[in-house]
Amino acid sequence: MSIRIDKPRCIGCGACTNACPGGLLIMQEKKAHMRSLRDCWGCTACMKVCPAEAITYFLGADVGGRGSQMTLAREGVIYRWKIQSPGGARSEILIDRRNSNKY
Amino acid sequence: MIQAEKIETDILIVGGGTAGCYAAAKLAALSLRVLVAEKANIERSGCLAAGVNALNAYIAPGHRPEDYVEYARKDGEGIVRDDLLLTIAQNVNRITEELEALGLVILKDEEGRYVTRGWRNVKINGENIKPLLAKAARQNKNATVLNYVNIIDLKTVEEGTEKRVAGAWGFSTREKIFYDINAKAVILATGGAAGLYRPNNPGFSRHKMWYSPFNTGAGFAMGLRAGAELTTLENRFVALRCKDTIAPTGTIAQGVGAKQVNARGEVYETKYGLSTPERIYGTVEENRAGRGPCYLHTKGIGEEKEADLIRAYLNMAPAQTLKWVEQGGPDSRDVEIEGTEPYIVGGHTASGFWVSTKRETTLPGLFAAGDVAGGAPQKYVTGALVEGEIAAGAAAEYAKDVLLPESDEEETRRHIAQVEAHYASEGPLRAEELEEAMQKIMDEYAGGLHTDYRYNEARLAVARERIEVLQEAARSLPAEDPFELLHVYELKERLTVCRALIEHLAARQETRWHIFGENADYPERSTDFDCYINSRLENGEIKTLRRPLVKGGTYEHTH
Numbered sequence: 001m002s003i004r005i006d007k008p009r010c011i012g013c014g015a016c017t018n019a020c021p022g023g024l025l026i027m028q029e030k031k032a033h034m035r036s037l038r039d040c041w042g043c044t045a046c047m048k049v050c051p052a053e054a055i056t057y058f059l060g061a062d063v064g065g066r067g068s069q070m071t072l073a074r075e076g077v078i079y080r081w082k083i084q085s086p087g088g089a090r091s092e093i094l095i096d097r098r099n100s101n102k103y
Numbered sequence: 104m105i106q107a108e109k110i111e112t113d114i115l116i117v118g119g120g121t122a123g124c125y126a127a128a129k130l131a132a133l134s135l136r137v138l139v140a141e142k143a144n145i146e147r148s149g150c151l152a153a154g155v156n157a158l159n160a161y162i163a164p165g166h167r168p169e170d171y172v173e174y175a176r177k178d179g180e181g182i183v184r185d186d187l188l189l190t191i192a193q194n195v196n197r198i199t200e201e202l203e204a205l206g207l208v209i210l211k212d213e214e215g216r217y218v219t220r221g222w223r224n225v226k227i228n229g230e231n232i233k234p235l236l237a238k239a240a241r242q243n244k245n246a247t248v249l250n251y252v253n254i255i256d257l258k259t260v261e262e263g264t265e266k267r268v269a270g271a272w273g274f275s276t277r278e279k280i281f282y283d284i285n286a287k288a289v290i291l292a293t294g295g296a297a298g299l300y301r302p303n304n305p306g307f308s309r310h311k312m313w314y315s316p317f318n319t320g321a322g323f324a325m326g327l328r329a330g331a332e333l334t335t336l337e338n339r340f341v342a343l344r345c346k347d348t349i350a351p352t353g354t355i356a357q358g359v360g361a362k363q364v365n366a367r368g369e370v371y372e373t374k375y376g377l378s379t380p381e382r383i384y385g386t387v388e389e390n391r392a393g394r395g396p397c398y399l400h401t402k403g404i405g406e407e408k409e410a411d412l413i414r415a416y417l418n419m420a421p422a423q424t425l426k427w428v429e430q431g432g433p434d435s436r437d438v439e440i441e442g443t444e445p446y447i448v449g450g451h452t453a454s455g456f457w458v459s460t461k462r463e464t465t466l467p468g469l470f471a472a473g474d475v476a477g478g479a480p481q482k483y484v485t486g487a488l489v490e491g492e493i494a495a496g497a498a499a500e501y502a503k504d505v506l507l508p509e510s511d512e513e514e515t516r517r518h519i520a521q522v523e524a525h526y527a528s529e530g531p532l533r534a535e536e537l538e539e540a541m542q543k544i545m546d547e548y549a550g551g552l553h554t555d556y557r558y559n560e561a562r563l564a565v566a567r568e569r570i571e572v573l574q575e576a577a578r579s580l581p582a583e584d585p586f587e588l589l590h591v592y593e594l595k596e597r598l599t600v601c602r603a604l605i606e607h608l609a610a611r612q613e614t615r616w617h618i619f620g621e622n623a624d625y626p627e628r629s630t631d632f633d634c635y636i637n638s639r640l641e642n643g644e645i646k647t648l649r650r651p652l653v654k655g656g657t658y659e660h661t662h
């Protein structure tokens with residue numbers, strides 16, 4: 001698994017470059033740039049700070065990925081996760097950050 | 104040419120993760136200059152990048168700190184430090200309240216008490232725990248945070264017969280800048296070591312592992328080189344995870360009561376026991392007997408529970424959620440499980456620096472906290488925070504009586520020359536290739552997944568020889584930019600940790616912990632090894648020694 005930067009969506013704020021625990025993201029020509037796809041831990045820290053929903057999460061084929069993608073929109077205390085399957089089907093899961101984990 | 108910068112501080116904290124950030128925050132009460140050097144950015148660096156699911160070290164009403172010590176001692180089969188565990192157990196509840204004051208969401212009942220799971224676990228929403236800790240560190244007005252600086256070595260000074268730690272060297276991971284830092288005391292909070300063994304997913308998703316792949320054992324390596332003593336590295340940690348995604352299994356097992364079953368649908372967990380190593384041991388044994396793959400039996404849990412699980416995993420292991428959405432959720436199919444490759448993690452097992460009760464290492468001026476500190480397993484987040492606080496207090500006390508060292512220009516030049524040699528080198532080998540070679544050696548000859556975690560003296564001898572060859576080759580690795588230079592140093596650190604680990608595995612001639620330390624030459628437990636195995640680097644060789652168990656009271660080094 002890893003992430004991709006959606007360059008047209010990226011507004012170049014740099015927030016993700018400060019969030020990555022591996023320092024994998026840097027700015028290049030005013031856009032975020034992922035230095036090494038294979039080094040991503042999949043922690044989603046970058047997605048949680050991105051104001052533009054410009055980071056896409058996907059599963060590598062070696063861990064069973066079939067082309068689905070996931071993005072994250074922050075709406076105040078709500079995280080809106082959007083999942084899109086390769087066939088185009090979409091689903092959403094909302095997480096209220098004020099609630100604790102159920103388990 | 105690399106540019107050199109000099110910095111002076113009273114207390115240097117190496118690693119701005121869980122323990123490091125809290126140490127910096129706690130030092131705010133004193134007017135000491137504090138410098139936090141972090142190879143990434145303290146905002147989300149370290150183990151807590153993705154957040155945590157629960158606070159795993161807490162003591163529910165009706166239990167005492169001594170119960171916690173007893174529990175951890177039993178779980179560690181006696182090879183723990185009661186003094187260290189007790190200081191953690193006595194403080195985790197206060198630390199939990201402090202976390203809540205910082206803004207952490209903790210579930211409470213109608214009477215305002217924390218809701219616990221079992222007697223040691225508090226339910227939270229821990230997704231933003233690291234930004235909260237980073238904020239607490241930055242609120243210390245006397246603290247400077249140096250992000251994107253990778254520390255490579257500790258500075259020592261000799262005073263009479265005593266050697267003390269007095270700073271460190273490092274480099275920027277973004278620009279060609281070298282740092283020469285003088286400090287009165289140093290707190291190591293660099294976390295544990297991942298990436299020593301060939302991981303479950305060695306290909307594209309090689310970093311889809313349980314422990315942070317960015318914690319490379321740097322602290323262990325530089326501490327060894329400076330002369331500090333390590334303990335119990337042979338008590339490796341292996342986690343039981345969902346296959347491929349390496350997502351946690353506990354939430355499924357406890358959340359919906361799913362049992363471990365083999366391919367025939369037989370529940371096997373009761374046969375082997377329910378502790379983490381027993382659960383993994385059982386899974387390995389079932390696979391060896393040809394009854395794998397093994398699963399958590401979730402099929403038929405119902406749509407409501409399935410939806411709950413899919414949501415719960417988004418917070419802590421989104422890969423699992425995506426996999427379920429792609430391939431069908433846990434109600435429609437069982438979840439396959441596997442053990443991970445081994446890690447060295449002082450927050451889970453007892454490996455790490457040999458410290459006094461005050462978290463001072465055997466080298467004066469050097470303190471350790473969190474996953475890098477040994478002797479106190481099951482410390483988790485709250486325990487790491489307690490240790491950060493204790494180390495901060497002890498380092499501040501120590502710093503009162505010492506002066507900043509003179510800069511050692513010759514040693515600084517030597518370190519810069521080493522960095523420049525990597526920039527000048529043309530290869531032909533690359534850090535990435537050597538990393539794969541190291542992981543393969545450790546996997547096949549030092550008890551990785553390849554041998555179902557088993558090792559013996561003959562295999563360890565091969566590992567010893569081959570890791571030394573890689574260490575030699577690593578000296579002339581090329582680096583084109585600071586990011587590649589970081590990978591070169593990370594590899595060198597891991598190789599040093601591997602060498603120490605191999606000696607620890609060889610020295611404990613018994614099998615005390617299934618999976619964590621499975622010595623095939625000595626498959627039984629032996630009372631001869633009711634002691635700690637410690638190690639030091641002396642004249643380029645790792646020397647192991649035995650130390651008697653420390654029970655109760657406090658422990659001070661006899662320097």
Ligand SMILES: Cc1cc2nc3c(=O)[nH]c(=O)nc-3n(C[C@H](O)[C@H](O)[C@H](O)COP(=O)(O)OP(=O)(O)OC[C@H]3O[C@@H](n4cnc5c(N)ncnc54)[C@H](O)[C@@H]3O)c2cc1C
Binds near residue numbers: 450
């Ligand atoms: C995936 C995962 C989930 C977990 N879930 C839970 C949970 O739900 N509940 C719980 O109680 N515990 C949990 N734990 C355990 C807990 O998170 C850790 O024990 C604790 O955070 C360790 O703190 P630390 O300060 O030792 O390490 P970290 O927080 O990892 O900090 C180490 C820091 O040092 C930096 N660093 C490393 N090397 C260098 C260098 N050479 N120079 C400069 N900086 C360096 C790193 O970038 C990092 O920021 C979990 C651990 C993991 C890995």
Ligand code: SF4
Binds near residue numbers: 020025040041
């Ligand atoms: S998911 Fe985590 S490791 Fe991967 S790029 Fe984003 S912040 Fe970095």
Ligand code: SF4
Binds near residue numbers: 009012015016017
């Ligand atoms: S946080 Fe999002 S918008 Fe900002 S630089 Fe990164 S990808 Fe671009």
